Amino acid sequence: MKKLLLILCCFVFVGFCKADEIEVIKQRIAEWNWSNDINRTEIIRDAQKWTQTLQADQQWQDVDYKNPTRAIWTAFQHLKRVKEMTIAYTAPWSSLRNDEKTFEAIQNGLLFWNKAKMKNINWWWNEIEAPRTIGVILIMLERNNGKQLPGELFSSLVKQMDYKRTNGVTGVNLADFDTHIFYSGLLNQNEEEIRKGLENIFSINKATIKEGVQFDNSYAQHEIMLHIFGYGTEYLKVETYIGAMVADTKFAMKGEQLRTFTNFIARTLIPQIRGRYTNWTSFGRQIAREDFTDMKWLAPYFEKLILMDKMNTSIYQDAIERINQKKKPNFHIAELQKHYWNTDFTFYQNPVYQFSVRMSSKYTQQAETDLNGENKKGGNRSIGSYALLQDGTEYYNIYPVWDWRKIPGTTTLENYPLPDTKYLTPGKSVFAGGVSDGKTGVSAFLQDQFEVKAQKSWFMFGKEIVCVGNQIFTDKDDEVLTTVEQNFFKDKVTYRNCVDKYEVKEGQLVNSNDQQILLHRNTAYIFPEKTNLTISSQIQKGTWKELTELGSTEEKQSAVFKLWINHGKKVNNGSYQYFIVPGIRNVNRAKKITADFTIWNQKDVHAVYQKSSKKLMLVFFRPGEIELMGQMIKADRACTLLIENLEAQNPEVFVSDPSRKEKEVNLGIGKENIHINLPTDRAFAGSSVHYKNK
Template sequence: MILKGWFVVLFFLFCNINSSFGFQKSDFEIIQERVFENYQSSPATDEMDKDISILFTLIQPNGSFKDLNYADKSMTKWEPDKHIKRLGKMTKAYTRASSDFYQDDKLYDGIIRGMNYWTSLKQEPISDNWWWLSISVPKEIGGMLITMKYGEKQVPKDLENKMIEWMNKTVSITKSPGKDGSNLTDIAQHMIMQAVLTENSDLLNKAVSVVSESVRITKGDGIQRDLSFHAHGPELYMHGYGREYLLGIRNVAVYIVGTSFSFKPEQIALISEFVRNGYLRSMRGKYIDYSVIGRGIARVNATRTNSGLVKQLKAIDIEDHQQEYQDAIDRIDGKKPVSYKIEPRNIHYWRSDYTIHQRPEFLVSLNSSSTRTVRTESGNGENLTGQFLTEGAMYIAVKGDEYFNIFPNWEWNKIPGSTTPEINPLKKRTNWVAERGNVDFVGGVSDGLNGVSVYQMNAYNTRANKAWFFFGDKVICLGAGITADRVETINTTVNQSRLRGDVSIGNENEMQVMNSNSTKIDKGPIWIYHDQIGYFFPNSQDIELSAQNQPGAWADINGNSSKKTINEEVFKLYINHGKNPKNEKYSYILMPGIESTSALKEVDLTGIDVERNDEKIQAVSDKGLNLLGVVFYEEGTFEWGENKLTVDKPCLVMLQEYSEGKWNVNLSDPTQLLKGTVKLNLKVDGKSKNFNFSLPDDDYAGSTISKPIDLN
């Protein structure tokens, strides 16, 4: 039915575009119109006209702009690119009927002078970053030259050809970095523009073909089998490069709809699946999980987005999905609450060591790294202190903005969820550091609603078996075997977020507002509440809590940013395991989406039991949900009450009794190295049965296998 829907959509678009008044347009004409319309879609006319007025004061008689350094070679914020961007804006004003500068002779003269200056520079502008001349400059040139086709006066042909020559100064699309993910779709876009400008059918066919070939499940950069997205190797980039890829695909799709080059229905269907079950899943309203944007975490406002791209993607999807897109758009735009139409779900993206647990009240995610995946990279002077971003990092969001622009003020040795040494200061990473994790036992098991995830950490001379039980509206977090050979204190960070409102501490009967900037708690059980999130520590642990200003600067994490000190009040909660801990452990429960301390008192935890928490097995049961989750670090038997669960290989198991004697059993291999089967024996109430679980392979390795078990 889905593919049938796609054929209807594409057939309608083809007929609508090509059959108006019986006039048959060529593919070049159709694509040219699409590029022009897309290029003119921003900025707003009023904003644009104000900028044009300013540009008139900056442009020189020779066509240069007096405020630009054309000899600049910077990796980021490369100044010569501004010359091209300004010319692009000028061409938009010249060809937009609503602009005060529409068909303005003075503006046309400035455009031509600016192009002549660019093409006659004796020392051609060059950057130390290949991206500027391979993607940014040629895309802008393509857009502006096509736009000028709609002007009263045209760009002289010889000058147009000189500008087109700059579109050829790009890296090859047959090898990295040009062939990878969003880089490929970006380069292909300006190849399509150049093909239209020169009416080159071979170039057009080549550009569309390479993009079409990228719309597939891959083991390299791009969309993975689990609908996560990789860039720069097996590095999670659901947003960032994932967003750029989607933007490129959307643009190309719009350019070629109604032509003989249109995407196949199954290709658009895959893009739709990635958007709806990958890209949008890592967002809470208009805010993005900080762990899925790579080194972009070090950029101002990087975790906040708008609905523009989602609206554009909605326009190329089928009718069946339109409401789902609109719901997301309404949440992003703030027209509906962030909880609107959010369905409960748990997804483990086994190709990326990434888990999300979603309820209408909250979004919690977990990001780890294994030998199969790459830790969050640094590059271009960005993300200088992000060494610990994949050490079990957690995003705990109710409103969505809990971490918005907090990153200059973070203590980066205390990433939420991580167990790490308190290295202070953290050594800033050199350019382009992207290392794989160094353990195999990293993964998750999920039934779609609940799940168990694990990270057997062994890094920075620190070891810890870390497990998360995502059960209903709670997350039970366990750590065992915490051992380190370090001079620094080892901490497990529970959270580090923006301080908003009071912090309350107490027990199930009474909560009191913390009246100091910091405190230490070593007696349990203890409850802590802040900003609609409850924290429960069931036993005595060395807990440290801070609620105060933490000054910082963007330059601390991004070498291209301001050194101006920013003051931000920060809530910071962590467990101190001391120096050189030996076989230490922790346990705590997260309860996001609790509206008040009064509501926290109503939370019932009596049905949740930490059944076992050691180096061999970690297990939690939830009697209210009839759930049991078990992490087996080695083959063995787990006993709870008179019941037993035995496996012959290390694995993750989650069981739920849905009727007396009837169980749904979910199992996965977090190492993704096991072959054949896992033998499981379940004994409950004296009844016992053996079962074999056949393990998936190839790019399904690590995914969940589900099987019903009837002990009756």
């Protein structure tokens, strides 16, 4: 008898433990929604308004229930308002907690949604956003000690969450879809259902050649389209949120899944943020959204990540300090250079600045235009555009007034219609990539798109960036322009050519054809050869509505610093070379920088040698040879090459294949012949290979 009682007690104890963990998770979910990204005053005010204005037919008069717009589903405002009332009714801090009129409005709002069975033409609203919103509403109501919904309505709403999956089978969409399965399991006290939801939510935490975290630690969505932010931050949100909710329970994320997820956040996503703001190169159509590059909202997620990932605590804490502007943008920023070979993206940072280059190739998708009415002008973003940030505000919300034909880094036609790179438009380049030693590197892009051909390279030596281009061709009777920069004008531009030094103030347009140096926003732009430049500090105007259907029609205007090279019309073998040197405030100091470098801008090869570091970087656009520093450098394959300690007996070599198709490369460096095998599998083709003769 005693033995039987002991067994029964064990079963009861196990049952209590199981129930207790589920209750803990539900409580965490409720607390998160009561506190995260909440303005308490606004919630109370809005909840009172929604309670008072809900009509007898259980609808709001100002909500359009029939408009099925893909981007913003107006009918969803109904469910959003019910959620806001639920927060006000259940949150411990709320003056409306357990208010009977508020509960009556919540119940009536849910009764309408339950019987109306609203649908949108965009699957995402039906299969992701609506079900998970219902789940959160029900969990908050259940965790409160006030009135509860009638059992029949509660069960019907839980059943309504169970949408059949028609999309959302990869990447963050998979995790977002299964969030409502996880919620349903919690509401049903069904451990099997909870595990089923979590299995898919956490399953995307592995490297893949499809949508999701790539083997190079970047993030791709919509096939292989770069999305470190945008879909990458959606990935961060769902994995951090769910991971934090189940932390320290038997359902917790752990092992390789936790390492893959946190490695992406700590070593790829966080470096893209300069102070409080991110660059515009690392995501897609979201560039058309006002305030999108403001990352202040990420701080609570990084706080949760500290609980999940103690190994990277200092990285998250430093990011929080920078985002909350308690520390400067350069606080604890280490030097880093990396080319992300899976997504055609290059990134560099040091305490002074960050620099990133977005390319595309036949292996990757270009940044999509006009998807769900967003990013109507951004078709030139995937052909070698770059962003340079020091304090992070250089481009913040500049996009309505941007001249989208002059995106920094690009070589384009002046009057060519802005191209469409709609959903799933692959790049055209057969040679887009880069090589890196971890702190410095070179990236290259062979352009043949939008009526312009060009060979372009970016050499990142640390303090200096050297931009080289040649073989620029077009048969169009239109000006070919290479845009050097376009950011917010600040204070003045200091300008110096071979003869004069003067200042460009706001509202000016200056043309010059000379060797020249410009200083703007503590950055030097140095043109060591005679270059046909245009400098603009004029007022530019535009609206968010021009970029996205949902944007404001209010006209914005700002003075914009715009700097570009004019190669002329019907260009045959145009070229350029210039330095970008952030952290420079003095023209005389800028003049001395070029003496440390030697540049070769030849038909088949771009090369730059830095004397002080004894470092040589080369781009072989075709097999060839070049004599540099008294040595013959040869490559029997097109490649990017970085040679350290060139004058040493055994120089250190890093090489990559931007074409992603070669199995090997044979190099000649002076008298030494080197054979290097190259990775060819999809996961690592294009990555850097290190060689050192021992």
